Each structure stands twice: as structure tokens, then as C-alpha cells.
Amino acid sequence: MTNLPLKKNISRHPAFWINTIALVLLAVVPPVLFISGQPFWLDVFTRLVILALAATALNLILGFGGLVSFGHAAYLGLGAYAVGIPVYHSLYGGMDSIASFNGFLHIGLAVGISALFALLTGAISLRTRGVNFIMITMAFGQMIFYAIVALENYGGDDGLTIDVRSEFPLISLDNPLTLYTVCYLSLLLVLLIVYRITRSRFGLTLQGARSNEQRMRSLGINCYRYQLIAFVISGAICGYAGFLLGNFTTFISPEMMDWTRSGELMFMVILGGAAFLLGPVFGAAVFILLEQLLREVTIHWHLPFGILLILSVLFFNGGLAGAVSRLRSFKNQ
């Protein structure tokens, strides 16, 4: 695993420079493309940054916690509907307690509901390990999918259009450049949060439980509690990503929380290299740009995409970060 060293001379580590360059590029390139008359690419990058944010949240438990959660798209959906439902009610009446355009309320709902759902399902699924955990998180994710499909009031299967974006003082998310900036700054904030968590006693315990749960337990540590808290934090952040996604697409449907979406999020984490802070960002970038590229070549882009996914599992173990570190150790020999 390619972790940044704990020492002070962090800036000498090549990973530090690769990460910095990537984040600077993400800050500069999309706005430049937008201003030079390429609004389409700003859209691609906005989606990329939002999904990178969600994948970073997933990385906290999948990469650092070693818990393979296959239901994270549900949080994206919950977060998006936390925007869609209050907006729907403020336009068409009903449910006065939540009917509002206020963005802070939307964020509160998105994060709160996601955290609650993560707490309830995490408390049950974390009692199991391995394959059971994968399938249970998948099933709970799909439960939310079907629940939303059954809610005819909010469009059910057909989805829901968000006619008015979340409102904040001073800024307007209707401006694509503002929206991108908000998403990008959110990503930086989340990366900082995850970085701090993984460096804290809490995060080290979590990683210890990944490596050897039995040993952690014999040290008197209640791994279950640590993993549950990490699961809740991860779900809450992913819910926030859902809030951004809802404001970005302005059309939300149960399809966005289908279990195959969870699979894609997982792939971004693995592709970039799990337990590597910026791995999910690189993974999301490769994923989104590849998807965009293949889409232009063929409408059946899922086929080459699927083949690439299989090949990357068979021959590309450890993701991009793993490949880079293998290359380095090869050079050092």
C-alpha cells in the first residue's frame, strides 16, 4: 500500500508531487475549458469530482477499513432525494416541515439521513465478514432502491426533476462554474477530513483492524465500534456527494442508486488503489474519462469497458497506485 510517510519530509516523497499536480490540474483545467467555450467538459469534470468525492468516502471503509461495502450508491441516492423531495414540496405543497429551497437544510437532511441509514444497516452488517458483508450491504442498498421505486409521489421509477437548485446566500449553484468550484472545494475538504482520520488514533485502529482484527481485539480494542463509526462517517460523506449530484444533474431517479452504480464506485476505488488517499480521485478520473472516450467510439461501450475491468482485475492487481509502486521498486532494484 502506498501511504504517505509520517515523517516531516513529506514534500520529498514523489506521491506528494503527483497528488499536488493532480489536484492543481483539477482546479485549473475545467474552468479554463469552460471559459474557452467547452462547457461539455466542465460537466464531465463536475461529475468526475462528485464521484471522486463519493469514492473517497467509500475508500475510508473499503481501503482503510478493509470492509467491502457494495451498497454505497444508496447514499448517493439518499443525498440526491434529500434535495429533490424538499424542493418538490415547496413547489407543489405538502409536508410543510421539510418543504424548503434552503441548501443548508438539504445538506443537513442528506448527511443526517445517510448517517442514520449507515448506522442502522452498519450495525447489522458489521456483525458479519467477507462474502456475507458484501452481499448484505448490497441487499440493503437495493432495499432503498426499491423503496424509492415504490414511492409513486416522487415519480417512482420515472424519477424526479429538481426544478430549483438548493439556495445559498451569496452564491448560485445555477452557474456551472460556481457549482464546479463548490464540488472541487468539497472534494478538497473531504480529502483533508479522510487524511486527518487516517492519521488519527481512530484511523490507525481502523487500519489495524483491517490487517489483523484478532490482534486488535486481544489488545482490548472493540473493533466493531471503530468500524461502525467509520461506516457512518463514510455513509454521511457519500450522502453529501449525493446532495451535490442532485444539484448537478437536476434529474434524479432510482437508477442512480442501482447496485451496479455501487459496483462502479467500488471499481473507482480499486482502480486507483485502495487505502491510498488520492487513489479514488485517480480511479474516478480514469473511469469517467475512459467511459467518455468509449462512448464516442461505440454505443456498446459497456463491452470494451467490461473487458477492461476484467483485465484490470486479472493483471493489474493493486490499482494504479500499486502499479506505480511496483514500477518504483523495480527501478530501485
Place this chain on the structure above:
Amino acid sequence: MDTSLLFIQLLNGMQLGILLFLLSAGLTLTFGIMDFVNLSHGSLYMLGAFICASLTQLTGSFILAALLAIPLTALCGLIIELVVVRQLYSRHHLDHVLATFGLILCLDTLAEMIWGPAGIAIPLPAFLNGQVEVFSGVVIPTFRLLIITVGLTAAAGLYLLVNHTKIGMLIRAGASNRTMVGALGVDIKTLFTGVFALGAGLAGLAGLLVAPIAEASIGMGNEIIITTFVVIIIGGIGSMKGAFIAALLIGLIDTLGRSYLDDLFKLIMSSEAAETAAPAISAMLIYLLMAVILAIRPQGLFPAASR
């Protein structure tokens, strides 16, 4: 409550349960013996349905098409095992999940390229298209009866195969200790391939049984695979008996929940609230059941003894 309607719903629930069992049997075999998680099992179910649909159009006979589609789906399983799955047995479960997720994308797209994005309906022969009067006043479609019969026969055959044949003995031995069976001179790789193909054939059978009712469509497998996982989790992973009981349980609860939950809710709340809440709750019912069972027994109802 109308008893004949209840009877029909019970049979419908049983039919869903049987289909879920056919799917979970294949997953249980591959997981039990090879410790392999196969997300693309649902795609084999879809392939079974499409292959049967094409063959029905070609041969004009549903029965003939069905008999050919099962070995053909098993063959697809065989190829998938040889090309992709075989490389993954020694890997982490995460790699199984990711690679078979890639397989789903490939298989679904291939199916879309071959059969087009729209679904294909399968016309039934006249003698299967009718209805049978089970007892006075209770009429059910013949084909649904056939599904239940075929499914129960397959379950019985599987039971005999696993418990009373030499191959079954090897399968069970392989499930409890792979390395030992290999050391005793059994060609465990070929056994794995055979078991995988058998599971694929069973998934294909489920797919072609459902196609005349619901038509063959792209992505049909991705919906039912999650329900199949719920069955396996509730039944206890790797346990055939658990899969059978849980499949019937889930089939019945899901079907009855969708038909009677709103009546039940109307007893305790206003009919307007009941009509909003009931569909959502009945859609979540099997997952809630799963949550309750897991909270009490994290390993499922009938966990396989060897694990």
C-alpha cells in the same frame, strides 16, 4: 378473506420461491465448493431466457427449445469458467466481485448486440397455455404449475446428485477440504468447471421458465440476483437446505406482502396512508426480514457445518 385468491397467491409465491431456489442452488454450489462469489450468475439466467426465445422462434417448439437451451447455457458457463473464473479462485473475494461485475457488463452488452434492446416474448404451446382447475372454483395457469413441478423435480434431482452419487460425494468433499481432495488424486479443476457449468445450467433453466411469463429482457438477471443473495444470506451461505427453505420463504413473503400488506395496514391506519406506505414497505419487506434474521443469527438460518 377470499380463500381461492389466497390459494392462488400462495402458488405464485411458491413459483417465485422455486425460481429463486434454482438460482441460489447454482450460487451455493459455486460458493460452497469453490469459495467463489459470482455476481454474473444473473446474466446466465438472462442468457437462458434469450437462448430459449431464439430457439423457440427457430424450431417452433418451446419444449424442444427449452431442452436445448439448458445445455447451451451450461456451455456458456463452461466457457466463462475456463476464460475468466478459473484465474480467480486463489484471489480475494473483492477480485471475484469486481471481475464478475465486469462480466455482467460484457454479457449484458453482448446480449443487447445479439438480441436487441427490446425484450423477446416466448409464445407457449396450446397445451401449456391453458388453465387447470385444481379444485372447484380455483383455476390456475397450467404453465405456473409446470414451473413448480419442474423446479421441485430439479431440486429433488440436485438432492440425489449431491447426496447419493459419486460426483456428489466429490462435491461435498471438495466443499469441506479442497486441497485434500486434490491430493487424493481427484482432478479438482475439472470438477470445479463441471460444477460451475451445472450452476449455469440451473440458472438458464430458471431464466427460460420465467421468459414465457415475463419475456426475456436485458438486465433481467441484475434484478433477481440481489433477491437471490438475500435468499442465500437468510438460508446460511453455502447450505443447500438453507437455500431451499429460504427461497420458498422469500417467494411466499414477497408475493403475499405485495398482495395483502395494504389490507393489513388499513386495519391500523387511514386507507390513504396505507396506500402510500404499503407499496414501499412491501418492496422492502424481504430486506427487513433479512435484517431481523441477521440481527438474531448473523450466520443465517442453516449455516453450512464445514465453515
